[in-house]
Amino acid sequence: xCGIFGIMGHPEASNLAYLGLHALQHRGQESAGxxxxxxxxxxxxxxxxxxxxxxxxxxxxxxPGTAAIGHVRYxxxxxxxxxxxxxxxxxxxxxHLSVAHNGNLVNAQELRxxxxxxxxxxxxxxxxxxxxxxxxxxxxxxxxxxxxEALSKVKGAYSILFLTENKLxxxxxxxxxxxxxxxxxxxxxxxxSETTALDLIExxxxxxxxxxxxxxxxxxxxxxxxxxxxxxRRGRCIFEQVYFARPDSVLFGSSxxxxxxxxxxxxxxxxxxxxxDLVIAxxxxxxxxxxxxxxxxxxxxxxxxxxxxxxxxxxxxxQQSIRHFGVKLKLAAVRQVLKGKRVxxxxxxxxxxxxxRKIVKMLKxxxxxxxxxxxxxxxxxxxxxxxxxTPSRQELIxxxxxxxxxxRYVTADSLGYISLEGLGASMGDRExxxxxxxxxxxxxxLGETTSLTTAQxxxxxxxxx
Ligand code: 5GP
Ligand code: SF4
Ligand code: MG
Numbered sequence: 001x002c003g004i005f006g007i008m009g010h011p012e013a014s015n016l017a018y019l020g021l022h023a024l025q026h027r028g029q030e031s032a033g034x035x036x037x038x039x040x041x042x043x044x045x046x047x048x049x050x051x052x053x054x055x056x057x058x059x060x061x062x063x064p065g066t067a068a069i070g071h072v073r074y075x076x077x078x079x080x081x082x083x084x085x086x087x088x089x090x091x092x093x094x095x096h097l098s099v100a101h102n103g104n105l106v107n108a109q110e111l112r113x114x115x116x117x118x119x120x121x122x123x124x125x126x127x128x129x130x131x132x133x134x135x136x137x138x139x140x141x142x143x144x145x146x147x148x149e150a151l152s153k154v155k156g157a158y159s160i161l162f163l164t165e166n167k168l169x170x171x172x173x174x175x176x177x178x179x180x181x182x183x184x185x186x187x188x189x190x191x192x193s194e195t196t197a198l199d200l201i202e203x204x205x206x207x208x209x210x211x212x213x214x215x216x217x218x219x220x221x222x223x224x225x226x227x228x229x230x231x232x233r234r235g236r237c238i239f240e241q242v243y244f245a246r247p248d249s250v251l252f253g254s255s256x257x258x259x260x261x262x263x264x265x266x267x268x269x270x271x272x273x274x275x276x277d278l279v280i281a282x283x284x285x286x287x288x289x290x291x292x293x294x295x296x297x298x299x300x301x302x303x304x305x306x307x308x309x310x311x312x313x314x315x316x317x318x319q320q321s322i323r324h325f326g327v328k329l330k331l332a333a334v335r336q337v338l339k340g341k342r343v344x345x346x347x348x349x350x351x352x353x354x355x356x357r358k359i360v361k362m363l364k365x366x367x368x369x370x371x372x373x374x375x376x377x378x379x380x381x382x383x384x385x386x387x388x389x390t391p392s393r394q395e396l397i398x399x400x401x402x403x404x405x406x407x408r409y410v411t412a413d414s415l416g417y418i419s420l421e422g423l424g425a426s427m428g429d430r431e432x433x434x435x436x437x438x439x440x441x442x443x444x445x446l447g448e449t450t451s452l453t454t455a456q457x458x459x460x461x462x463x464x465x
Pocket of ligand 2: 236240383385387388437
């Protein structure tokens with residue numbers, strides 16, 4: 001769970017990186033960083049917390065230059081430390097190098113063990129550092145060739161940016177798991193996790209970086225190549241469309257808002273709620289699907305839950321003490337809308353079930369006589385190894401409970417999920433041959449599932465990026 005941004009050829013590179021990261025803040029709230037190049041060297045600033053708090057005017061003034069990369073990060077408790085904040089920056093025989101990575105490598109521990117056995121010293125827990133060591137050790141003649149050699153050894157998800165004194169390099173893994181888009185300004189090129197970052201700085205959206213593609217930007221302009229052997233199939237993360245990306249972004253060629261609304265329509269067809277009075281959303285993530293559900297079912301859409309905008313998903317959230325109060329701090333029920341009503345409440349996903357349970361209870365306490373929970377993704381049964389912060393398998397309520405049991409646990413009068421086929425259909429890919437759906441289907445892109453079925457705790461050992 002991370003957001004990345006890069007810019008080359010603009011006199012205010014770090015200021016624009018700041019804005020870009022601001023637009024990507026939803027992708028990670030734990031730490032943020034910017035590394036800028038003035039052509040002679042790199043300067044970095046990284047800190048825990050939110051972009052707007054970290055990058056004050058004096059801080060940005062200390063990051064001069066015409067090129068910059070930036071990163072926002074979210075991780076689980078335990079690895080919530082400054083040493084894991086990105087972009088990482090190192091000095092090696094080839095010069096200065098900085099890296100911003102979104103995604104998770106599945107063979108990072110293996111590679112790290114081998115590198116450490118060979119004398120490498122690691123500064124962080126982040127699997128991204130493995131890539132830096134591989135680059136530093138590469139005997140290839142050019143920087144691009146070093147990058148390609150390093151990435152040919154790693155497996156998993158990476159949308160990744162490299163910044164040297166005079167080069168910005170972007171690569172997307174052969175499955176295209178995490179998003180990455182290219183944009184253009186009058187002065188310079190821009191790369192970002194999502195188009196919303198381009199929109200904010202008024203950059204023109206050019207195209208998505210292709211799976212397995214490498215783009216190099218330097219003073220001679222932009223060059224593209226396809227150095228990674230293509231994966232047998234695409235594996236774009238379907239959960240980006242369900243929950244993670246911002247609804248105003250265009251992701252994998254489709255408007256996130258339109259896709260989510262379509263999921264809601266599909267959900268209404270598959271899981272209708274006869275006799276209900278109105279449809280409400282769990283804001284913000286459930287809103288587009290709830291609107292789609294209301295449209296398809298002919299029920300009125302109303303606002304039954306208000307979200308406070310002053311409780312961010314801040315970097316302290318992974319602590320259990322904060323999570324406990326989280327829901328009430330974040331959401332309040334509107335009694336006037338709910339009183340005496342049979343309510344359909346639409347959300348994007350159920351992970352542990354604890355939030356949903358509190359929401360259902362809150363709606364009933366506010367006078368709803370029936371609460372029918374509708375979810376615009378299938379039951380989340382498997383952990384993600386490719387960069388989304390899902391808990392281990394036993395914490396996922398749907399891995400060990402039937403839909404009926406989950407309904408009882410969350411105290412809903414009924415519970416209905418969209419089907420996997422329906423989810424694919426909402427994205428124009430019913431067969432789901434271009435998406436990763438592992439957290440719903442257990443079909444991992446790299447076949448990790450065989451070892452999973454026997455493992456007790458399947459949480460990966462490496463820190464998630
Ligand atoms: P639960 O009922 O499982 O406790 O919470 C479900 C809620 O968690 C949904 O509203 C969904 O939007 C949200 N959610 C889904 N995936 C994630 C995630 O990866 N991180 C966070 N912070 N929230 C998530
Ligand atoms: Fe996305 Fe789920 Fe695949 Fe992870 S397992 S990449 S969250 S679809
Ligand atoms: Mg939500």
